[in-house]
Amino acid sequence: QVQLVESGGGLVQAGDSLRLSCAASGRTVSGYTVAWFRQAPGTEREFVARISWSSGNTYYTDSFKERFIISRDNAKNTVYLQMNSLKPEDTAVYYCATARTLNGVKPLDYDYWGQGTQVTVSS
Numbered sequence: 001q002v003q004l005v006e007s008g009g010g011l012v013q014a015g016d017s018l019r020l021s022c023a024a025s026g027r028t029v030s031g032y033t034v035a036w037f038r039q040a041p042g043t044e045r046e047f048v049a050r051i052s053w054s055s056g057n058t059y060y061t062d063s064f065k066e067r068f069i070i071s072r073d074n075a076k077n078t079v080y081l082q083m084n085s086l087k088p089e090d091t092a093v094y095y096c097a098t099a100r101t102l103n104g105v106k107p108l109d110y111d112y113w114g115q116g117t118q119v120t121v122s123s
Contacts, residue, residue, distance in 0.1 A: 001026045001027060001112070002024060002025070002026045002027050002029060002032075002098055002112040003024070003025045003026045003112070004022055004023070004024055004096050004097070004098060004112055004113065004114035005022070005023045005025075005114055005115070006020060006021065006022050006094065006095065006096050006114040006115065006116060006117040007020070007021045007023070007117060008020040008021045008117060009093075009117030009118045009119045010119070010120070011120045011121075011122065012086055012119075012120070012121055012122070013086075013121070013122050013123075014086060014087055014088055014121055014122065014123050015085060015086065016086050016121070017082070017083060017084045017085070017086065018082075018083045018086060018119060019080055019081070019082050019083070020036070020080065020081040020083070020094055020096075020117060020119070021078055021079075021080055022034065022036070022078060022079040022080070022081075022096030022114060023076070023077060023078045024077045024078070024079070024098065025077065029053050029077065029098055030053055030054055030074075031053065031054060031100060032053050032098045032100055033050050033051065033052050033053065033098065033099060033100070033101055033102055033103075033104065034050065034051055034053060034072070034079040034096060034097070034098045035047065035048070035049065035050035035051075035097050035098070035105075036048040036049050036070060036079075036081045036094060036095070036096055036097075037094070037095045037097060037107060038090075038092035038093065038094045038095070038119075039093050039095070039116075040089075040091060040092040040093075043092075045095070045107045046061075046092075047061055047105040047106070047107075048060070048061060048064050048068060048070075048081065048094075049061070049064060049068060049070040049081065050070070050104065050105070051070045051071070051072055052102070053072060053074070053079075053098075056072065058070050059105075061105075067083065067084045067085050067086075068081060068082065068083050068084070069081070069082040069084075070082075081094065081096075083119070086121045087121060088121045088122065088123045089121075090119060090121050091120050091121050092118075092119060093116040093117065093118050093119075094117050094118075094119055095113055095115075095117075096113075096114045097110035097112060097113045097114070098110060098111070098112050099111040099112065
């Protein structure tokens with residue numbers, strides 16, 4: 001089993017930055033991929049970015065490439081999502097997830113999920 005705990009969400013103004021954290025515990029995740037998704041009310045869960053725990057290779061949905069950065073700290077077993085120039089449409093619950101899949105972009109590709117952290121961006 002892998003446990004994931006997100007933190008770092010909150011209420012910010014448009015144009016601000018926020019860094020989300022996803023702390024992993026339990027089974028070693030060294031061979032896993034960790035992804036960030038987000039879900040706004042009434043919408044489907046949306047893939048944001050993923051990172052390979054071992055290689056550090058990253059992949060983003062095009063619409064997030066310019067403003068979001070995914071990274072990891074192996075020593076802390078933590079993955080981060082740095083979000084810059086936030087917009088009101090970025091308001092959502094942000095989830096991290098992990099699995100042994102290498103190229104997953106759908107929620108069903110991931111086996112373990114955190115509880116989510118709310119990000120609210122005011123205009």
